[in-house]
Structure formats: structure tokens, C-alpha cells
Amino acid sequence: MNPSHLLGPVLVLGSGLLGASIGLGLRAHGIDVIVSDPSPSAQAVAVDIGAGRAFDAAEYLTPELVVVAAPPDVTAQVVAGALARYPSAVVVDIASVKGSVLAELQTVESLAPTALGRYVGTHPMAGRERSGPVAARGQLFNSMPWVLCPSEASSEHAIKVAHSLAIDLDAVVFRFAPDEHDEAVALVSHLPQIMSSLVASRLADTPQHALSLAGNGLRDVTRIAASDPSLWVQILGANAPKVLEIMQGVRTDLDRLINTLSAPTAPGARLDLAQLIAEGNAGQGRIPGKHGGPAQQYSWLTVLVDDKPGQIALLLTEIGEIGVNVEDLRLDHSAGLQVGMVELSVLPSRRVALVDELTVRGWKVLQ
């Protein structure tokens, strides 16, 4: 399939973070975007930031595409309404669980039998910590996965239009069956969310003294525990069967661990503990590189820099002169101290030469 660009007009139903970001991104291509939201203020903000023009019920619209960016709970209902009201439009939704939306749509009797041919479920896997149209950005989907989950009824034309939407927003397109998608996100998204929340909820009544020992391990594990409860209720509710199956597996593992910890000197106890960590090693090692690309291995090196403006820039300028591209970068320093550490990842083939060259130039490289 060779997706062309969208021609428009595109009607975006729902002007939260994702809907407004889609509008912004399409407007940047000059596409005519109309935004509609049950909340007049949310719609007005989206229009004000340039996500599209306001929906006007009196206007006769023949959109090429309707993007349903409503809360997951009402998505199927809004999709059905859009399919009925715009009989020539392709309709996509962006809810993060796909099987339940499709199942609900298949029960809507008022839909013409062929209407589902114009529908494609999709899931753009992008977001921010903040919500609402104020947080929207046109580049939100840039190089993030966008999963197309056509049903067996979806027409080639509808799939092509959905594909064009993702491509126009610079996303990386994946194609999954709806059920296969829901299994995958239960594992890679809903499981970590639940486990992160379970860890963080243990901290709610802890003395602050104990929390003062928190390190990066705890911070990493609990980062997504800051997520929005109302959104996650809908996601977990919609994907309950798939999530349940995974959580039952976790409970089996947890029960075994609890038995082991109850008798830590019993024969086999150490092997059990080692196995848990080793299986975690194996699973963690299978996670591919950023954005679902191939798991490119990079080499890391650490450079000490003075903690003052310009030092990191100077370092990166010299690395640019040496001709090496920095693939990833982390800073580790604390305010008020004089030395910071810059951890850099580069292609393994460039590492030795870079270390040598930086050392010659007087940088302190820790290996």
C-alpha cells in the first residue's frame, strides 16, 4: 500500500490532548480541520491554538475523514454516530483498547450493513504527562507508534486513509488485528501501569524519613504511577479479560515468591530467588530499541564536566568536530556540586576512537 497524503476536510470529534494534537499536526500540512467537542471551552481552546476551525452544525460537511478522539467509554457510540451522519467519510477512532470498541459497534442495529467498511480502529501510542488541548502539540506523534487495527470488514480505501493520517503526523505505522493489539498492550502498557501503581500505592503511608532513601530505581518504576485515574479506569475496564489473564500469571509468580521469602533458608529458596531475577533479565533484554525499532546496541561512555553553563555544549561541539553522532545522553549531577557526569551512547564502532580523541583533547572520560 502506498498511502497518499490526506486531502481533507478532516473532522476531529474531541479536542483533548490527542484530538487537538491531531488537528495541529494536520493544520501544519494545510489540511482543512474542523474540531468539535461537547465542552465549548475545550473546543474554543483547540480553535485558539490553531488545531482547526470550530464545528458549526449549520454547515454541510463532507469530510474525507472523521477522527473520533472521545473518551474510551463513549468511543463506539461516537463512531457509530459519525458513520451514520457522514455516509461518505472514513471514520477512525484512537482509543487505546480496540476489541471492545469493535464488538460494541457490531451490535449497533441502526448502522447500515456496509457502514463498518468505512471504519478502522487505530491506536496512536503517544501521550504526555499533561492533558487537555493546552498541552497539545502537532509533533506529538512524531516517530511514535501508530497501530492500525482494521477489522475484517474494513475496506482497503478506509485502511489507506487511516494510514495516511498516521503518516501525515510522522508516526511509525504498525498493523495488528484488534485482538492481537489488545493482548500486546495488556502486556507492554497495562501491566507496567498496574505494577507501577501497586508499588507507588505502598508509599502512601510511609514515613517521609524512609522515602528520603529513594533512588532512581524507585523513580523509574513509579514514574507512570502519576497517570490519570479516570482514563485508566476506562482502559483497564475495556481490556479487563486480557489484563486479567496476565495478572493471574503475576499472582502465581508472586505467590511463589512469598512462599520462598517465608522460608528463605529452605532448600531451593536461593534458586527460586535467582530464577525470578534471571527471568526478569531475560525478559528485559528482549525489549526492542526506542520507538519499536530494531534493538540497536549502543556503547556508553561517561565524561566528567564542570557543572556550569557551556561545558556540555563544549563537549558536544567537540564530539561533533570528531564526527560522532550522540545517540542518547543522560546528565547526572546535583545542583550546587562542581562536577557533573554526562553519559553518552554512540555506535559501538565509534567508541574507542571517540574516547581516545576526547582524552587527547583533555576531557576526563570514565569507561
Place this chain on the structure above:
Amino acid sequence: MNPSHLLGPVLVLGSGLLGASIGLGLRAHGIDVIVSDPSPSAQAVAVDIGAGRAFDAAEYLTPELVVVAAPPDVTAQVVAGALARYPSAVVVDIASVKGSVLAELQTVESLAPTALGRYVGTHPMAGRERSGPVAARGQLFNSMPWVLCPSEASSEHAIKVAHSLAIDLDAVVFRFAPDEHDEAVALVSHLPQIMSSLVASRLADTPQHALSLAGNGLRDVTRIAASDPSLWVQILGANAPKVLEIMQGVRTDLDRLINTLSAPTAPGARLDLAQLIAEGNAGQGRIPGKHGGPAQQYSWLTVLVDDKPGQIALLLTEIGEIGVNVEDLRLDHSAGLQVGMVELSVLPSRRVALVDELTVRGWKVLQ
């Protein structure tokens, strides 16, 4: 207490990552350090990298301080040996569980009754993904927590020497009772490790297709699942009672979640799910800022850059010219795409001016 600097000599027993890093850090202050390791090759590497001079059994040593940096399993035994062999030295260990070491020491009959007065259990909370003396750095403890866990027997002198060690290595000193320490690390360190391993172990048999949808949430939650099984067997084994209590609480929460997911449309199901996420929100919000310091708030901004050598350097050079210090920095780009995003954190008071100035200079700043 006003800790003075160590005078030395300091004998470091065990030249793995932590022992060798302690040696390196103290040598940087000109302190006489002797390193000893049952593995001649590990000891030789530590000496070669400048972590101290080689232990010589024929030399008559009167160390000011003996640092036991042995594996957790044998720590108590090595501490007891050091207390007996060096009757004027203060002895500290650095094992990550403290109650079990102290309990074991209290059962050693051969120790003189006053010997425990010279012992202080400590726990420097620093580490790296790699182990062994080759990975050692003198700055490893710089601004990281170092917990002193004196027993009731510990003398003021011994506590002061232990304090000096942490201060000489630029660590941030905390003081906990041994039992209180073990409860705290069970929560802030051992719990996240277990949960991260439980998530990652679920990925071991997953189709690679599903893993291609992995995002930063999964990556964050499973980062520490890459930890060393042999070390964690010892840590979890030594702290089993405290970890068990926490994991039983997790099981209760998990059972409740499983019940809810089994009947997601039952009355109260949504409230249950919302509560789990909301409690996670509350717990996550209580975690203090990096290095246990006050939770300094920074403002983030995102700048789009071309994904080629020199662009990030150019950006940081200009930020340096504007005179703003970058507190933290994250790159988000994928190989092969032409645009990367640089997320920068700066002091909130400098943010507006920086955004304005960067925009004037032609950078594309997303807010």
C-alpha cells in the same frame, strides 16, 4: 557531630565495584589505602587503577578504618575477623541489609565484648549497571545517600570515623537504626526490584511482534530488571522478613484487582480501579527529588533539532551564551528520522526568557 577528614591508613577488604570505588575516592584525597581481595586478579586490577596499594600479609598494619566491601553473605564473618585482627581500628561494612549483619555479629562468641563498639554498619546507596573493579570510579558516591546504621553498642568515635568516610567521598549522610533502614530499603529498593523483575519476566515468552509496541512506560518500569541475580539473591535473602511483609500487602491489593477485573461491570468495579491508580498517584507524589534532596521543581521545555552531529551542541552553546544552566536533559529521537526532540529542564525563573531568546535565534521550541 563535626566529622573531620580521615587520616588513614584505610584497609578495604573486597575490591569489587564498591570497594575499588571507595579506594579510588580516598586515594584522591591522598589517604593511604590498602586493598585486599580473595581474588588475586580482582585485587591486582584495583591496584592497577589506583584504588590503593596491595595488601601484604607480612606488613604490620594499624589502620584507622577497615571497610568491609565483601559480598553480603560473608560480610558479618569478615567484619568479625577485622575487629579481631585490628584491635584499634574502626570497622564498617557496606552491605545493603543491616539487621542481619548485626544479628550475626552479636552471636560471634570469639569477639571481645567491647569489640562491637568499634563497628558501624553503613549502606552507601550507589551502584552501576556494571560490576567489578574495572567499573569503579572515585566519584561513584558523589551526592548519593550513604546511610549510617550504628548499633546501640557503636562508640561515638566509631560513628564519627564512619561519617568521615562518607563525607570524604562526597556522599549525603543519613542516619537510621539498622531495623528502620531495612524496612526503608525493603520499600524503596527491594519492592521496586521485585515488581520490575515480575513485569520483565512476563516478557520472556512474548511474540516479538507484541514487544514492538513497547514504550517508555515499559522501559522505565523494567530498567532495574537487568540487575545481577547473584547479588539480589543475597539481598532478598538477608531482608526476607521485611520484604515478605510488603509483598503480602501487594498480594492483597493484587487479589482485589483480580476480583475487580473478573467482573469489570459489577457495581463498584470502576471505583476500585480508580482507587488503585489514585493511590499510586498519591504515593508517587511523595517521592522526594534526586539524591534525597528537597524536591526542587524545574521547568521543562522541548526543542526540535535536526538529527545530525553538532545540532545539540549548537543548541547548548547558544543556551550557554544566553547564560542559562541546563539542569537535566533528555533526548528523544529515533535512528533514521530527521528530527529529534531535546527536552531541557531549567530553573523556572529562567524559562520564559530562554524560550523567547531561543525562538528569536530560530530554534523551534515546543512548550
